[in-house]
Amino acid sequence: MGSKAAMRERVTGWRAAAGVFACAAVLSGCDDRKAEPGVPDAGAPPPAAQTGARASATLAAVRQRGYLRCGVHQGLVGFAVQDNRGQWRGFDIDFCRAMAAAIFGDAERARFTPLTAETRYDALASDQIDVLWRNSSWTMTKDTEGRFAFAGINYYDGQGFLVRRSLDLNSASELNGARICVASGSTSALNLADDFRSRGLAYTPVVAPNEEAARSAYAREDCDAFSADISALAAARTTLSDPQQHAILADIVSKEPLGPVTRRGDEQWTALVRWTLNAVILAEELGVTRDNVRSLAKDSRDPRVRRLLGLESDFGAPLGLSKTWAASAIGAVGNYGEIFDRNLGPQSPLDLTRGLNAQWNARSGGLIYGLPVR
Known part of the structure; x- marks a missing residue:
């Protein structure tokens, strides 16, 4: 189960060119420092008369x-x-x-x-x-x-697909007939259904109660691909026994703000x-x-x-x-x-990489834009 041969028995379709979306997941490295000494205390509320709002x-x-x-x-x-x-x-x-x-x-x-x-x-x-x-x-x-x-x-995120490199897939279009893990109660399940319907592709949903369970099901090879937000897929890849043996396909099938x-x-x-x-x-x-x-x-x-x-x-x-x-x-x-x-x-x-989450005025501009305080 999970071999390239077994996958090819289930999966049919055509290969299509797709844009590249480079991403990786992270282990957070924030520290536990409290507010900077010397920064005035924000704890005291202003007088009610000054708020000008309910x-x-x-x-x-x-x-x-x-x-x-x-x-x-x-x-x-x-x-x-x-x-x-x-x-x-x-x-x-x-x-x-x-x-x-x-x-x-x-x-x-x-x-x-x-x-x-x-x-x-x-x-x-x-x-x-x-x-x-x-x-x-x-x-x-x-x-x-x-x-x-x-x-x-x-x-700013988008939904994609995590697959094993051994399957030698380049596009989600090649997942016709595949088993795809997805979390229950998520936007991802709806997006997946919409995308495959629009492409005229068939798939077998392997619905897990939550995202962690969907990751575990993919790790056990209960499915051929795992579909979720790109950031979640990148994070999931870090938890696998050999992350380099897994790839995120270039296809982005939704906008996830x-x-x-x-x-x-x-x-x-x-x-x-x-x-x-x-x-x-x-x-x-x-x-x-x-x-x-x-x-x-x-x-x-x-x-x-x-x-x-x-x-x-x-x-x-x-x-x-x-x-x-x-x-x-x-x-x-x-x-x-x-x-x-x-x-x-x-x-x-x-x-x-920052990608769409770069500042609007960065060299490779993104969508992050600070509203004026005035």
């Missing part, structure tokens, strides 16, 4: 509780995973920690609830978590059903999530880093930096936060590029 019931509950509850992936290398000491690390983890720093001035006041693809939205709707930071695709259905609000996009999700009805809370994400994105564009935020928060002459870090005007008040909320968030986890590099990029073992 007070957030979610923010009030978070403050009363003393910590932020984030729903995260139950185990995806690079995005959310517990290390051998039980500490949560990863790309999405750092964004949650940035929020805790913006609210409390302390990134350690974040708690993480691992959730499956099927349980994540129910957990958010039932107030088990305050915000969902878990590889969730922003789609029209999710956006318009009335329960949830997407606060932004922190990662991933980002944080909140409950509808608390606009100020959704804005707080949105602008914390935007603050670390804008920080990279403006050259504000984890190491220099303290000095820039004292004497920067750039008006854009001064507004971001609370030296001019008070942009924290409409969010129910202090003037230095963004400085505290950046001091705790760094800017977007720093978060990406240590979790998904060159500072991680697998060196994922």
Whole structure:
């Protein structure tokens, strides 16, 4: 089972040229430093009269509780995973920690609830978590059903296929008749059905209860290919006994804009999530880093930096936060590029390229664009 000969008995089709999408997965390498010493405390809320917005019931509950509850992936290398000491690390983890720093001035006041693809939205709707930071695709259905609000996009992804090199496949078009592992309750299952239907291809879905189970099924050779977001496939490849014997096909069959999700009805809370994400994105564009935020928060002459870090005007008040909320968030986890590099990029073992997740004004421009603070 799983041999090239067995595969060829099931698989028919034609080979088509496809563009190259280079990617790799990562082991996150973030450290546990707290907010930079010297960055003003963001924990004290501004006077209610200064906020100019309806007070957030979610923010009030978070403050009363003393910590932020984030729903995260139950185990995806690079995005959310517990290390051998039980500490949560990863790309999405750092964004949650940035929020805790913006609210409390302390990134350690974040708690993480691992959730499956099927349980994540129910957990958010039932107030088990305050915000969902878990590889969730922003789609029209999710956006318009009335329960949830997407606060932004922190990662642009796409769905692909992981296969064994021994099968000598170059395109998903050659997977006609194949067994394909996919997680239940995910957008990936719907995308897979749509893509193969549009191509006129047949396949046998091997549906697993969650992404981890789908990875395990692929590792056992219960299927010929594993379909999920490219980032998830790259992470899955790192867990296999011989990662070099597996390849991600060039085909990208969907657009997956991933980002944080909140409950509808608390606009100020959704804005707080949105602008914390935007603050670390804008920080990279403006050259504000984890190491220099303290000095820039004292004497920067750039008006854009001064507004971001609370030296001019008070942009924290409409969010129910202090003037230095963004400085505290950046001091705790760094800017977007720093978060990406240590979790998904060159500072991680697998060196994922920025691609679409590069800044808009980079030499090879991407889609990451900081909204103006003014």
